Amino acid sequence: MAVVLSRSFVDGEFGAIGAASQIPYAALRLAILTRAPNICWLSGGSGGINPVVNELPASSSDYRNALTAEAIYSLEDVVDWETSSRLDFACLGGMQIDQYGNTNMARLKTSDGRFVRGPGTVGLVFMSTFKKVYLYTERHTERTLVEKVDFISGAGHLSGGDSRFRHLMRRATGPVLLVTPMAVFDFPAPERRARLVSVHPMHTVDEVLANMSFVPRIDGDVPVTPPPTDIELAVLREVVDPRGVLRRPR
Amino acid sequence: MALLFDAPKRKSKVIPLEQLRKWVPSGSTVGIGGVHSQNAPMAAIREVIRAGTTGLTIIPTPSAGIAVDMLVGAGAVSTLHVSYVGLEFLGMAPNFKRAAEEGTIDIIEGDEAWIVYGMRAGAGDLPFMPMPPMYEGTDLPSVNPLLKRTLDPHTGREVYTIPPLKPDVCLIHAQVCDIYGNTVIRGLRRFEHVMAKASAKVIVTAERVVDGPLGEDPRVVNIASPQVDAVIEVPYGAHPTSSPGDYFLDEDHLRLYAERSRAGDFDGYRAEFIDKPQDHIAYLESIGLRRLLELRHR
Numbered sequence: 333m334a335v336v337l338s339r340s341f342v343d344g345e346f347g348a349i350g351a352a353s354q355i356p357y358a359a360l361r362l363a364i365l366t367r368a369p370n371i372c373w374l375s376g377g378s379g380g381i382n383p384v385v386n387e388l389p390a391s392s393s394d395y396r397n398a399l400t401a402e403a404i405y406s407l408e409d410v411v412d413w414e415t416s417s418r419l420d421f422a423c424l425g426g427m428q429i430d431q432y433g434n435t436n437m438a439r440l441k442t443s444d445g446r447f448v449r450g451p452g453t454v455g456l457v458f459m460s461t462f463k464k465v466y467l468y469t470e471r472h473t474e475r476t477l478v479e480k481v482d483f484i485s486g487a488g489h490l491s492g493g494d495s496r497f498r499h500l501m502r503r504a505t506g507p508v509l510l511v512t513p514m515a516v517f518d519f520p521a522p523e524r525r526a527r528l529v530s531v532h533p534m535h536t537v538d539e540v541l542a543n544m545s546f547v548p549r550i551d552g553d554v555p556v557t558p559p560p561t562d563i564e565l566a567v568l569r570e571v572v573d574p575r576g577v578l579r580r581p582r
Numbered sequence: 583m584a585l586l587f588d589a590p591k592r593k594s595k596v597i598p599l600e601q602l603r604k605w606v607p608s609g610s611t612v613g614i615g616g617v618h619s620q621n622a623p624m625a626a627i628r629e630v631i632r633a634g635t636t637g638l639t640i641i642p643t644p645s646a647g648i649a650v651d652m653l654v655g656a657g658a659v660s661t662l663h664v665s666y667v668g669l670e671f672l673g674m675a676p677n678f679k680r681a682a683e684e685g686t687i688d689i690i691e692g693d694e695a696w697i698v699y700g701m702r703a704g705a706g707d708l709p710f711m712p713m714p715p716m717y718e719g720t721d722l723p724s725v726n727p728l729l730k731r732t733l734d735p736h737t738g739r740e741v742y743t744i745p746p747l748k749p750d751v752c753l754i755h756a757q758v759c760d761i762y763g764n765t766v767i768r769g770l771r772r773f774e775h776v777m778a779k780a781s782a783k784v785i786v787t788a789e790r791v792v793d794g795p796l797g798e799d800p801r802v803v804n805i806a807s808p809q810v811d812a813v814i815e816v817p818y819g820a821h822p823t824s825s826p827g828d829y830f831l832d833e834d835h836l837r838l839y840a841e842r843s844r845a846g847d848f849d850g851y852r853a854e855f856i857d858k859p860q861d862h863i864a865y866l867e868s869i870g871l872r873r874l875l876e877l878r879h880r
Contacts, residue, residue, distance in 0.1 A: 379770030407617075407644065407773035411698040415714060438664075438691060439725075449682035451668030451675070453693035453722065454644060460716040485693070487719025499718035 334358040334568065334578060335560040336511050337423065337466060343368035345420035348410065348462075350376045350455055354577055355468060356423035361572045366563060374419075376455075379404050414458040417503055422462045424455070425469045428481045431526050431546045433467055433488025433507030433519055435459065436481035456486030460500050465507045472512035472543050479546040489524035496524075515540045516557055517548060525549050530557040594761040595813045596791060599862055602626055603633035605751055605785055605812060611639040613701075613749035613781050614649050615774040616823065618670050619831040621767065622649040623755040625819035626787050628856045628865065630753075631656040641747050642667070643773065644697040648823065648839060651675035654687060655848035656856070661688040663747070665697045669840055672833075676843035691725045698773065700747035704780030710743040717742040752781035754805070755820050757827055759788035760796050763810025764803050769826040775804045783811045789825055791815040816862050818874055829877040835869065 337359035341347075349356040353376060360373050361384075375383050380401025413419050426435030427450045437450045459465055465488075469476055488507045490496045496506050510517040510526060514535040517526040527549040531540055537554050541547065560568070568578070606612060612630075616622035627649045630638075637660045642650050644665035651667065653659050655677030667678045681687045692700075699711040712734060723729045723742065734741045754777070757768045765786050767774055778784045784805065791813055796803065818825070822832035822839070842851040859865040866874060 379772075404770070407698060408702070408776060411695060415695060415716065447683055449674075449679045452664040452666040453691070453720070454666035455694045457693040457695055457716060457720060457722065460719040461714070483725075484719070484721040490719060496719065500715050 333468060333470075333511050333513060334362060335564050336516055336557060337468060337509075338362040338366075338564070340466060340509055341368055341371055341421070344370040346372045346413075346418070347421035347423070348374040348376070348414070348419055348455075349423045350425075353423060353425075355470070356466075358568065358572050358578055359423070362564060362567055365567050365571060374405065374410055375401075379406065381405060414455065415461055417461045417463055417501065419458075420463045421466060422455075422458065423466045423468060424459065424486065425467065426456060426476075426481075426486065428476060428478050429467055429469060429510065430478050430481045430488070431548065432490060432492050432524060433465070433510065433526065434481045434484050434490065435467070435486035435488065436483045437485045438483050440482040453485035459486030459488065459506070461504045463503060464505050467507050467510040469510075469512050472514045472540070474543060474545045477512075477544040477546065489519055492523050492525055514543070520549075523549070527551065528554050530555050532557045533559055592762060594793070595763045595807075595810060596761050597812045597814055599625060599629050599787075599814050599816060601812075602629045602785065602814065603635065605783060606630050606633075606635055606638075606753075608635050609637040610750040611641060611748070613752035613777045614640060614642040614646065615752065615754040615767075615777055616643050616647075616649060616820075617645045617770055617773075618647055619823045619836065620826060621755045621769045621820055622647065622823040623753040623787050623819065624649060624652075624821055624823060625816040625862050625865075626753045626755070626785065626814070627652055628862075631658060631852070631856050636660070639663075641697065641701070641749050643777075644694040647675065648836065651677045651843070652839075652856075654678050654681050655843060656852060659687050661690065663690045663692050663697065665692050665694050669836065672836055672840050676840060677848055690728065691722055693722065696722075696726075696729075696744055697747065698776075700744045701773075701776050701780040703744065703746035704748040705776050706779075707748075708746060710745050712741045712743050714741075747780060749777070749781040751783040751785060752777050754778065754784065754786050755825070756786050756788045756804075757825060758790045758792060758796065758798075759786050759810075759813050760807075761791060761793050761813065762807040763805070763813050764796055764807045765805040765810060766796065766798055766802055767804045772804055778805045778809045784809055785812045785814065786810050787814045787816045787819045789815075789817055789819060789828055818866055818869075819862070821866070821869065821874075821877075827879060829874070829879060832869070832873070832877055834873075 341363040381403045384400040428436040516529045639661040641663045646667045703711040756765045759765045822835040824831040
């Protein structure tokens, strides 16, 4: 997952990741070290720009993120940047992600009508204003990948097509990718509905579909996600994640 | 010259932890600083619970955790502003989750912008904070009636507005403070200074309180003396969260808290770690010197 995300980042952009985000953290460091040195990024709650902790801290408020950063920003800074669309991208997830990339972290209803509380919308509200969003989840399950979120914390493509731009600014284009432990999806025009782009090695299309609550768009044969190159693997294992945090069962 | 007359001395703002209860009466609106597992004012929170405080409205940092969960578990909270309340890598905040699902607390469904811009409006006593197109793409307005719309007089566009958030009292944990309240927070995301501006009263709990010059570059003082109403010295006062530069978060204790709360035994946790220790030192003794020293920064 880290490798797929890493390959999507564009050199020179300025972006953010959220709390408890070891996969995007690794993906950004990998991209910066191998091909996109001009990326600048914020590590969620840490307050540091371009931190360099070669260990994937579990908590985004780990003090080492500040100690190794180029500069410290305040919460007001990041909220101003996010609201004004100054950030080119963000890596985000959610308790629920639907077929249009809308996300929910606040409140959901189970199939038997029970109300379930989530931690809260926090920074997902800025999906309305980030220039683009990379969605990711470590849980490729029916409960996570749903037809329609119970509550929109973060605006994806809303009800599809151009519906997002009825109210939101066009410069904030919305989700462009969704990465899971099994597959990669994009949100192509005109419907902006999730489309299965590739399936990771050792997984099948059937398995991908069986673990979702909606059927994504599929265009013909679905290729295998290109595996990590030797260089990507070496950088990940030796520099970015020497303790093998990403390889632990999650 | 100094001996010619008796000039009055500047007053110290230091109070003992036990006096905190006078500053946080039941029914108050309370701001709480910190970010995730860093700089939560835990000694103050335990004291508020020990005092039997109830009916609080809590406006916490946008990344809130055990401090808020503990207050909810103790039944001290009637209304809670939610941006994020959780234990990060340790999962959901169990008492918050239970109370929200059972409907025993009122939730104001917010987000990061709600707390930040709301407090910024409060800080300047502004009427409200008008927003660019953002809330329109979400379901937040459907459950948060305080997100009201108005006409932007400059553009004629209808905009959502965030009301000013103004706590009666704000609890902030810092690394060092002088006896007059000049406060240095070494941690991240310095939003505490905005929360302080928005709050009627500010109480700082500090790892160290110094009588005399802070010896710091004044640019690192986050909150100045005139903003601070009382100062409390509590070494290890953020435990089990971290105090940057002093000690790491106590993951074992956070896990113990989470597991007991999840199992419905918050009262057992409370009895052992909040009610039984009569003061902050007794609480630290229950954690144990060995553990406290292990947590120190190297």
